[in-house]
Amino acid sequence: MKIIDKYIFKELIGPFLFGIAAFTFILAGTTLLFNLIGESIKYNIPILDLIILFSLKLPQIIAISFPMSILFSTISVFGRMGNDLELIAFRSSGISLIRVTIPVIIFGLIISLLTIGFNESIVPKASSMAEDLFRSYRHSEKPTIKENINFTQYKDGIPIRIINVKDIKEGILNEITVAEFENGSLHRIIRSKTGKWKKLTGWEFYNGIMHYFPKNEQKKLTVINFEKEFIKININPIDLTKRKKNYEEMSRKELMNQILNKIRNGENPSKDIMNYHLKLSIAFSSLIYSIIGISVGVKPHRSSSAMGLGLSLIIILVYFILLSISMGLGLSNTMSPLFAAWIPNIIVGLTGILLLKKNSSL
Known part of the structure; x- marks a missing residue:
């Protein structure tokens, strides 16, 4: 120099x-x-x-x-x-x-x-x-309650599952609605009063009803009432309530992943x-x-x-x-x-x- x-x-x-x-x-x-x-x-x-x-x-x-x-x-x-x-x-x-x-x-x-x-x-x-x-x-006034939660799962840009939960309080999900799609068409709707996540078995819903929509118009709509049902959904409720980071909190690597x-x-x-x-x-x-x-x-x-x-x-x-x-x-x-x-x-x-x-x- x-x-x-x-x-x-x-x-x-x-x-x-x-x-x-x-x-x-x-x-x-x-x-x-x-x-x-x-x-x-x-x-x-x-x-x-x-x-x-x-x-x-x-x-x-x-x-x-x-x-x-x-x-x-x-x-x-x-x-x-x-x-x-x-x-x-x-x-x-x-x-x-x-x-x-x-x-x-x-x-x-x-x-x-x-x-x-x-x-x-x-x-x-x-x-x-x-x-x-x-x-x-x-x-601080209501740290354990998450309200009006909406979550959409996509595959190849097409929605495959839409989840709505009224609130989550101390690990209990209330007023749950799950809409599932196959090839872009509505396949099943699940409504449940309450539910919770179990680490080994996954989602467990209580006091609900399931509607199966037929692929063929000649078939009838299937309705199933249940008191307790295990629902196979590969999503942890933590993912529903996870706080999204803002721009300042993210590195370029995290932004690229997003x-x-x-x-x-x-x-x-x-x-x-x-x-x-x-x-x-x-x-x-x-x-x-x-x-x-x-x-x-x-x-x-x-x-x-x-x-x-x-x-x-x-x-x-x-x-x-x-x-x-x-x-x-x-x-x-x-x-x-x-x-x-x-x-x-x-x-x-x-x-x-x-x-x-x-x-x-x-």
């Missing part, structure tokens, strides 16, 4: 760390802390658990602050170098602006890769733990595909921000931290406006989920390259 590369790396680290602290403080103070205080008042969350929740939510905020901090550090460093005439000194020594940007781009790429690792390992686990703790207070399951079941996976690529595109925005940060930073009068922070916030706002628009287009299927996730990076990146090319010719 050449002296110039070491020098620029060293200059970037300080503002980058300051940016992480500043943006984390801003985001945590204006959104996270405000929401947590509201939740703590509503659900009587003790101060100790409130601190734990804050700590568990913090990694998500820190991950968002990484690309923002890259932008701030490049604007600040190149603004100072421009005002101190260091860039002119580089040029007079035969070192072009493009050459100076190489260590910045490498720095941005390193942070992007670190962000991916951080988002895959720490953020999902912390977010999941926070959500579980939240739910323990939100549902996408494949939806494709197998004939469901629309567009939102999950977009979320999968968003995890990558937002992480690689650090690389994009490093390019546009240089382009903006070399303009005159950009040396103060306040000016750098202000410009960073404006660029970030524009980026997230573009992201909101593209996500809306992706969810409405106007744009492909892949393109919707990456288009803000493409627009901001191309803008940065054009500005950098323009500045390098001055």
Whole structure:
């Protein structure tokens, strides 16, 4: 590594760390802390658990602050170098602006890769733990009851079983309805007052009725009443009530598994595909921000931290406006989920390259 590369790396680290602290403080103070205080008042969350929740939510905020901090550090460093005439000194020594940007781009790429690792390992686990703790207070008044449960089993995109349960209380299922299909046609309906799951035998229904629908119209409908019946359904009631993870709680691997399951079941996976690529595109925005940060930073009068922070916030706002628009287009299927996730990076990146090319010719 050449002296110039070491020098620029060293200059970037300080503002980058300051940016992480500043943006984390801003985001945590204006959104996270405000929401947590509201939740703590509503659900009587003790101060100790409130601190734990804050700590568990913090990694998500820190991950968002990484690309923002890259932008701030490049604007600040190149603004100072421009005002101190260091860039002119580089040029007079035969070192072009493009050459100076190489260590910045490498720095941005390193942070992007670190962000991916951080988002895959720490953020999902912390977010999941926070959500579980939240739910323990939100549902503390009736923790053992799950109401109005609907579950559909698919095979090759076609429903083979639809299950509806009024509620599950202390392991007992109440008011159960099961509709089973064969080759797309209704085959059997089971209605039962109560039921429970036994590990060895499976589903056990009580006080119910079964209707068998004939495949041939000449045959009659078969009706069977029962007091106790073992029903062969390869689904554990836990699967019916299992909490679905949100986007922040899932790694890319988990998202991909969810996408494949939806494709197998004939469901629309567009939102999950977009979320999968968003995890990558937002992480690689650090690389994009490093390019546009240089382009903006070399303009005159950009040396103060306040000016750098202000410009960073404006660029970030524009980026997230573009992201909101593209996500809306992706969810409405106007744009492909892949393109919707990456288009803000493409627009901001191309803008940065054009500005950098323009500045390098001055």
